[in-house]
Amino acid sequence: MKKSNSRRSFLKNISLASASALALSGCSLAELEKFFQKNFRTLSEKERKQLIEDLEAEYKQKYHKEFHLSDKPAIDGTLFGYALDISRCIGCRKCVYACVEENNQSREPQIHWIQVLQMEKEKGIDFVHSDVHYNPETVPEEGHFYLPVQCQQCRTPQCTTVCPVKATWQEPDGIVVVDYNWCIGCRYCMAACPYGARHFNWGKPEIPEEEINTEMHYLGNRPRMKGVVEKCTFCIQRVREGRYPACVEVCPVGARKFGNLLDPNSEIRYILENKRVLVLKEELNTQPKFYYFFGV
């Protein structure tokens, strides 16, 4: 009896049990490796390259298309800022769906990174009485204005500090990103975000094969899996290539502005210096880099 309780036999049994569990689960070696993948930020150059290649192959197999998955780091000397002209937005929601398509958001169950809130002019910015489900024949509606809300890319993001596994962080160019492979789905970040900007994949995300955007970034719009959190990244796959985010380019009234806060000649700096600007929930000291302004 004493002998069977020894440390040696315990170790022997546990290794046997885990080996058989592994064999029974039908887990391939590649999947095992994936399971033990390190945090994106601690990967070596070589590991990163391998990971990108593997993922590209995986997506190709799943969606039958050639993918380009980037892991491009932040451009030196950039801090991205965004400005939205409240006096122009008409609430057409074109940005919402341009974002869904660009960033491969799940169509079923539905995930939207941008929420357009309809507010009453009489009440001003009042989240409690705002309506995200407005659906009239035509917009804008009399007596209302519209306030699109997405990730505010805070300078002091609370969502990143609460993450127990450091799966989300702020990049040097100010974009708050998520490593979907590292996220454990605890949703602490969602509770911490005062803007409701983070979204959880409660179900397996569905994207039609013909609608998938094949230009991707590891920290951005690559397909997510069930059980992870996702959010707006200022279209990291576009802006790190020098392009405007998708929502900026689709806006039919030109209400959305984007640029480098460190460049004194940028449009965003012009707005901050010459227009009346506000940030949402300023009292929380989140210090958003997403500004709202009045163009007229």
Add this chain to the structure above:
Amino acid sequence: MKINTKRRFIRWIPALFMLVVLGACSASGSQAGQEEADSNLKAGNVVQYTNESTEIAVEAPPLTDGIFPCNDCHSDIVPNPQRRELVDFHDDISVLFNHDSENRWCLDCHDMNNRDSLRLASGKLLSFEESYKLCGQCHGEKLRDWKVGVHGKRIGEWNGKKEYLLCVHCHNPHSPKFESMTPEPPPVRQEDIRIYEPKNQENDEEK
């Protein structure tokens, strides 16, 4: 010393020559621009404007198909400077015209003698590509904001080449107020999102 300065001077001669040539070119260019305001339009090109060292590509103006050049018809018509409502032709524009219609009409913006040109209050002729200058006569603040990219929409690169849209790409110059539009569908209500996955499929989905 003397030889040295002479040499230095000789070295500058080609540069000076180039400057003179360039100056002459730009002078003739701007003159041509004033006289034949429509030359760029005929080529159908996107025009490059230089604005504080930034190149701005302006998309070709959205002219109604088959209506330009205006002079194809207007060269045979004796201009009538009398302010009136058009009934025989361009009546479609008359109907929707809503741009300070109380005080303005066609020939406040279109040139009477050369219909392929627009006309500033100063009498200067403008091509349709430069229509933003005409708009800026009254809407100076908007023009200022447009030039720095705050009013209107830009497409392209935040740190590089951008494409500007002209005022008239978004605003109908004859009726500039934005028309209301149908919104895209609202998000599904929280309570209507169903996440149901049959048990037997679950194993496949884990992949």
